[in-house]
Amino acid sequence: MLKAFRNLIGGKETETLSGRTFENRNPAEWDEVVGIFPKSDARDVDAAVDAAKQAFREWSLYPAPRRGDIVKKAGDIMVARKDEIAREMTQEMGKVLLETRGDVQEGIDTAYYSASEGRRMFGVTAPSELKDKFTMSMKVPVGVAGVISPWNFPMAIPTWKIFPALVSGDTIVFKPASDTPGTAATLVEILVEAGVPDGVVNIVHGGGSEVGMAIVEHKDVELVSFTGSTEVGKKISGIASKSLKRVSLELGGKNAEIVMDDANLDLALDGILWGAFGTTGQRCTATSRLIVHEKIYEKFVDMLAERASRLKLGNGLDESVEVGPCVNEAQRAKVHSYVEIGKEEGAKLVIGGEAATGGDLKKGWFYKPTIFADVTPEMTIAREEIFGPVLSVMKAHSIDHAIELLNGTIYGLSSAVYTRDINDAFRAIRDIKAGITYINAPTIGAETHMPFGGVKQTGNGHREGGAGAFDFFTETKTVYVDYSDKLQRAQIDTYSAKPGNNRKKD
Ligand code: NAD
Numbered sequence: 001m002l003k004a005f006r007n008l009i010g011g012k013e014t015e016t017l018s019g020r021t022f023e024n025r026n027p028a029e030w031d032e033v034v035g036i037f038p039k040s041d042a043r044d045v046d047a048a049v050d051a052a053k054q055a056f057r058e059w060s061l062y063p064a065p066r067r068g069d070i071v072k073k074a075g076d077i078m079v080a081r082k083d084e085i086a087r088e089m090t091q092e093m094g095k096v097l098l099e100t101r102g103d104v105q106e107g108i109d110t111a112y113y114s115a116s117e118g119r120r121m122f123g124v125t126a127p128s129e130l131k132d133k134f135t136m137s138m139k140v141p142v143g144v145a146g147v148i149s150p151w152n153f154p155m156a157i158p159t160w161k162i163f164p165a166l167v168s169g170d171t172i173v174f175k176p177a178s179d180t181p182g183t184a185a186t187l188v189e190i191l192v193e194a195g196v197p198d199g200v201v202n203i204v205h206g207g208g209s210e211v212g213m214a215i216v217e218h219k220d221v222e223l224v225s226f227t228g229s230t231e232v233g234k235k236i237s238g239i240a241s242k243s244l245k246r247v248s249l250e251l252g253g254k255n256a257e258i259v260m261d262d263a264n265l266d267l268a269l270d271g272i273l274w275g276a277f278g279t280t281g282q283r284c285t286a287t288s289r290l291i292v293h294e295k296i297y298e299k300f301v302d303m304l305a306e307r308a309s310r311l312k313l314g315n316g317l318d319e320s321v322e323v324g325p326c327v328n329e330a331q332r333a334k335v336h337s338y339v340e341i342g343k344e345e346g347a348k349l350v351i352g353g354e355a356a357t358g359g360d361l362k363k364g365w366f367y368k369p370t371i372f373a374d375v376t377p378e379m380t381i382a383r384e385e386i387f388g389p390v391l392s393v394m395k396a397h398s399i400d401h402a403i404e405l406l407n408g409t410i411y412g413l414s415s416a417v418y419t420r421d422i423n424d425a426f427r428a429i430r431d432i433k434a435g436i437t438y439i440n441a442p443t444i445g446a447e448t449h450m451p452f453g454g455v456k457q458t459g460n461g462h463r464e465g466g467a468g469a470f471d472f473f474t475e476t477k478t479v480y481v482d483y484s485d486k487l488q489r490a491q492i493d494t495y496s497a498k499p500g501n502n503r504k505k506d
Contacts, residue, residue, distance in 0.1 A: 003035045003036070004021070004035070004036045005035055005036065005037045005038065005181065005182070005185050005205065006038055007038050007040060007044055007048070007202070007203055007204050007205060008188055008192070008201070008202060008203045009044070009047050009048045009051050009199075009202050009204070010047075010048075010050075010051030010054070010055075010198055010199045010202065011051075011192075011197075011198025011199060012198075014044070014047070015038065016038040016039060016040045016041065016044050016206070017040075017041070017043045017044060017047075018039065018040070018041050018043075018044075020038070020039035021036050021037060021038055021039055022036070022037055022039045022178060022205075022206075023035075023036055023037075024036075024037060024092055024178070024179070024180075024181055024182060026091050026092065026094075027093065027094040027324075027325040027326065027327050027328055027364060027365045028091075028094050028314070028315040028316065028317075028324060028325045028363075028364040028365075028366075029315065029363050029364060030363050030364065030365070031363060032091070034088075034091050034092045034182055035092075035181070035182050035185075037178070037181045037185075037205045037206075038205050038206065039205070039206050039207065039210075040204045040205055040206035040210070040211050041206065041210045041211065041214070042210065042211075042214035044204050044206070044211070045173065045204055045211055045214035045215055045218060046214075046218070048173045048202035048203075048204045049144055049173055049215075049218050049220050049221060050220075051198075051199040051202050052144040052171040052172060052173050052199060052200070052202055053143070053144055053171070053220050054199055055171045055197060055198065055199030055200045056141070056143055056144060056170075056171045058197070059141075059169060059170075059171055059197065059200050060140075060141040060169040060170075062169070064118040064119070064121055064167060064168075064169065065118045065119045066118075067118055067166055067167050067169065068114065068115035068116065068117065068118025068119065068167050069115065069118075070166070070191075070194050070195045070196055071111050071114050071115045071118070071163050071166055071167055071194070072111060072112060072115035073194035073195060074111050074163075074190050074191050074193075074194040074196075075107075075108045075110075075111025075112050075115065076194075077190045077193055077194060078104060078107055078108045078111065078155075078190060079108055081186075081190070082101060082104045082105070082108070083101065085100075085104045085155065085183065085186055086100035086101040086103070086104050087100070087317065088182055088183060088186065089103060089104070089154055089155065089180070089182075089183045090315075090316040090317050090324070091182075091317070092154070092179070092180055092181075092182045092183065093151055093152070093154060093179055093180050093183075093327055094280065094316055094324035094325040094326070094327060094364075094365075095279055095280075095316055095324050096316035096321050096322065096323070096324050097316055097317060097319060098319075099278065099279055099316075100316070103153055103154065103155050103156045104155050104156075106153070106155070106156035106159070106448060107155040107156055107158075107159040107187070109447075109448040109449075110156070110159040110160055110163050110164075110448045110465075111159065111163055113448050113449045114163035114164050114166075114167045114469075115163075115167065117164070117167055117467060117470055118167045120467075121139045121167075121168070121470055121474070122139075123136055123137040123138035123139060123476070124136065124137050128480070129490060129491075129494045130482070130484070130488045130490065130493065130494060131484060131488075132482065132483050132484035132485075132488075133480060133481065133482045133483070133484060133488060134480070134481040134482075134483070135478070135479070135480050135481075136478075136479050137476050137477065137478045137479070138476070138477055138479065139168070139470060139471075139474035139475070139476060139477075140169070140474060140475050140476075140477050141168055141169025141170050141473075141474060141475075142168070142170055142222050142223055142246075142473065142474060142475050143170060143171075143220075143222035143223070144170070144171050144172075144173060144220055144221050144222055145161075145165045145170040145171070145172050145173070145221070145222070145223050145224070145225060145473060146173050146175070146215035146216065146218070146221040146223070146224040146225070147161045147162055147165070147172055147173070147174045147175070147224075147225050148175050148208075148212045148215060148216075148224065148225070148226045148227070148228065148236075149161065149174075149175075149176050149177060149184070149227055149228075150177050150227050150228045150229075151176075151177035151178075151179035151180040151327055152279060152282045152283060152284070152327070153283075154176070154177070154180035154182075154183035154184060155183050155186075155187060157227050158174065158176060158184060158187055159187065160448070160452075160464045160465060160469065161225040161227075161464070162174065162187070162191075162201065164469040164470055164472075164473050165225070165473045166191075166196070166200070166201070167470070168470055168473035168474045169474075170223075170473055171199065171200045171201070171202075172200065172201045172202065173202050173204060173215055173221065174188065174201065174202065174203045174204070175203075175204050175205070175206065175208075175211045175212050175215055176203070176205065177228075178205070178206065178207055178208075179327050179328060181205050184203060184205075185203065185205075188201055188203045208228075208232065212232075212236075213239075216236050216239050216240060216245075216247075217239060219243070221245070222245065222246070223245065223246040223247070223248075223472070223473070224236065224240060224245060224246070224247045224248070225247075225248045225464075225472065225473075226247065226248065226249050226250070227249075227250040227251075227284075227464075228250075228251065229251060229252055229385075230251040230252040230385075230410075230411075230457050230458070233249040233251040233459075233460075236249065237249060237460065246472070247460065248459075248460070248462035248464070248472050249459050249460045249462070250284070250452075250453055250454070250458070250459050250462075250464060251284075251411075251454070251457065251458050251459050252284065252385040252387075252411055252413075252457070252458060253284045253285060253286070253288070253385060253411045253412075253413030253414060253454060253458055254288050254289065254383065254384070254385050254409040254410075254411040255275075255285055255286060255287055255288055255289070255411075255413055255414040255415060255416075255434075255443040256287065256288070256289035256290065256291055256405070256406040256415060256416075256443075257271065257272055257275060257287045257289075257290050257291070257415075257416040257417070257418065257442065257443055258291045258292075258396070258399075258402040258403070258406060258415075258416065258417045258418065258419075258428065259272075259290065259291070259292045259293065259296070259300060259418045260293050260399060260402070260417070260418060260419040260421065260424060261293040261295040261296045262419055262420045262421055263296075263418035263419050263420065263440075264418070264420070264440070265296065265299075265300060265303065267418065267440065268300075268418035269300075269303055269304060269307060271287075271416065271418065271440075271441060271442035272287055272290055272304060272391070272442065273304075273307055273308060273311070274442050274444065275287030275416065275442035275443045275444050276288070276290070276308075276369075276389070276391040277308065277311055277322070277323050277369045277389050277391075278444060279324075279444075280323055280324050280325065280326055280367070280388065280389050281335075281386070281387065281388045281389040281390060281391075282326070282327060282331070282387050282388065283444055284413055284414075284458075285413055285414040285436070285443050285444045285446065286387070286443065286444065287391065287416070287442060287443045287444070288385065288386060288390070288391065288392065289375070289382060289391070289392050289393075289394060289405075289406075290304075290391055290392070290393045290394070291393075291394045291395075291396050291402045291405050291406055292393060292394070292395060292396065293395075293396055293397075293402070294395050294396065294397050297395050301350060301371070301373050301393055304371060304391075304393075305350045305351050305371055308351060308352075308369045308371060308391075309351045309352075309369070311323050311369050313325075313356050313361060313366050313368070314360055314361065314366075315360070315364070323369060323389065324366075325361075325364040325365040325366045325367075326365040326366070326367055326388055327365070328365060329365055331365065331387065331388065332355060332365040332366075332367050332388070334386070334387070334388070335367050335386060335387070335388030335389070335390060336354070336355065336367070338380070338381055338384070338386045338388070338390060339352075339353050339354075339370060339390060341380045341381065342372050342375075342379065342380070342381040342390075342392070345379045345380060345381070346374075346379070347372040347373070347374060347375045347379055347381060347392065348372060348373045348374045349370070349371075349372055350371040350372065350373050350393075351368070351369065351370065351371050352367075352368035352369050352370030352371065352389070352390075353368065353370050354367075354368055355367050355368070356368045367388060367389055368389070369389045369391075370389060370390045370391065371390075371391045371393060372390070372391070372392050372393065373393045374393070374395070375392040375393055375394050376394070377394070377405055377408045379392070382394065382408075382409075383408075383409055383410075385411065399419070399421075399424040399427055399428065400427070400431075402417075403427070403428055403431045403432055406432060406434075407431075407432065407433045409456075410456055410457040411454065411456055411457055411458045412433045412434045412435060412454045412455035412456040412457075412458050413434060413435055413436065413453075413454035413458040413459075414434060414435070414436040414437075414438070414443040414444070414454070415428075415432045415434040415436065415437045415438070415443060416437070416438040416439075416441060416442055416443045417432075417437070417438070417439055417440075418440055419439075419440075425439045433455055433456065434454060434455060435451075435452070435453045435454040435455055435458065435459070435463070436452070436454070446465065447465075448465050448466075449465065449466055450465055450466050451463035451464075451465055451466045451468050452464045452465035452466075453465075
């Protein structure tokens with residue numbers, strides 16, 4: 001029996017006012033419909049924002065450690081349901097089970113970390129410059145938070161946003177990607193079971209231009225946390241700037257791994273295979289470029305081609321499969337169009353370069369792991385995000401040259417350097433322009449208690465993960481308490497009295 005999902009608004013399962021629906025299909029078996037979801041519009045967003053607004057005051061007054069307890073309980077439920085959620089995720093977006101289990105684990109880690117922050121949302125106290133005066137700052141909830149997420153981490157990314165927002169005391173209107181609405185519905189179901197009151201978390205399914213845009217434009221949505229493409233991020237930023245709405249943007253990447261001639265090549269090879277072809281290259285932190293020192297270039301490209309051509313493609317529910325499909329037809333077509341551009345611009349196709357359609361793969365959006373060698377910095381495949389299993393290899397003659405190549409894109413999310421030379425490693429840490437740098441580890445592998453985000457056109461300066469996420473979801477209030485019983489003027493009276501002399505005389 002095919003499952004039909006609804007929105008959750010004000011604690012009630014709700015049909016869309018339009019009555020329209022959309023299907024979610026398995027990208028590894030396109031005949032298989034995973035679920036039917038409501039195709040909502042701005043009217044549904046209005047209802048969800050109203051519900052979130054009404055729920056805000058009570059939720060914001062509930063103590064932060066207690067809000068954390070509810071989020072912790074959600075983590076406990078995710079632990080119990082981890083394998084089931086991972087399977088459902090693999091079916092709706094194609095990642096192999098090993099990785100979907102990791103995705104759920106990231107949600108669990110985020111739950112426990114965020115819950116602990118409920119007891120640690122520190123402000124500061126500082127000495128006042130005036131006598132008999134006390135100063136402090138504290139974090140206070142903001143209001144209704146819009147959460148718009150992509151499909152490639154269907155559990156992890158929504159939890160990065162929703163869990164800190166809840167612990168901060170905000171209420172939520174959540175629009176997940178329409179390729180992964182099932183996992184999103186499960187997350188909301190878990191939060192309800194954990195004890196989140198009606199209206200505190202609302203989910204509205206549907207498309208970006210209808211539902212996502214309506215959230216961004218809504219006057220009662222005070223902040224928007226968005227992860228997705230740089231193109232959509234720029235649109236959101238443009239609209240939000242008109243009302244000065246606070247927006248956190250986590251956007252695209254064109255991440256590179258550098259392999260120096262002194263590196264442990266087997267280690268670097270494992271890292272590049274995981275970084276470039278894990279999640280079928282569909283990670284914001286995927287290794288899309290490989291920069292290899294000229295002394296080992298030919299040898300390393302041969303080693304890589306040999307290993308990459310042996311990767312097993314297939315339905316991710318099969319535990320022996322290493323690479324799943326692209327998420328949908330359009331994504332596979334986009335990947336192939338970049339391959340055509342790479343060939344036209346003169347890059348050397350080493351392996352892959354076409355859809356994988358044989359045998360069990362014929363009803364899935366599979367694409368062969370693809371490697372281009374002799375890529376130069378001006379080529380399109382060296383500059384633009386492809387978001388698929390395509391790796392562009394470039395040659396460098398020194399660490400400084402490698403860093404210059406690495407920095408040569410509009411993005412700045414993740415980066416990796418394989419070397420045993422401590423001087424080269426530290427030079428790279430200093431000079432690479434990216435939010436994240438790994439030494440002797442691949443470009444993927446973020447941990448939830450550490451800041452996550454990028455520079456340049458990868459974002460707008462905010463960070464998810466770690467305590468910094470709470471800065472986004474809260475306002476800082478500064479408080480001064482003057483117990484001198486007289487007017488004390490900062491800056492003016494501060495230096496008018498001598499030490500010990502500025503106390504009111506009885
Ligand atoms: P996308 O930008 O197409 O969509 C992301 C979300 O925005 C979806 O929910 C979509 O429905 C919604 N959306 C689309 N148009 C919208 C609009 N006009 N207004 C409001 N919402 C809109 O991205 P995607 O294809 O889902 O994900 C892939 C992209 O996400 C890649 O560029 C990838 O690098 C990026 N990404 C970044 C990070 C990060 O943390 N930096 C993490 C994962 C993915």
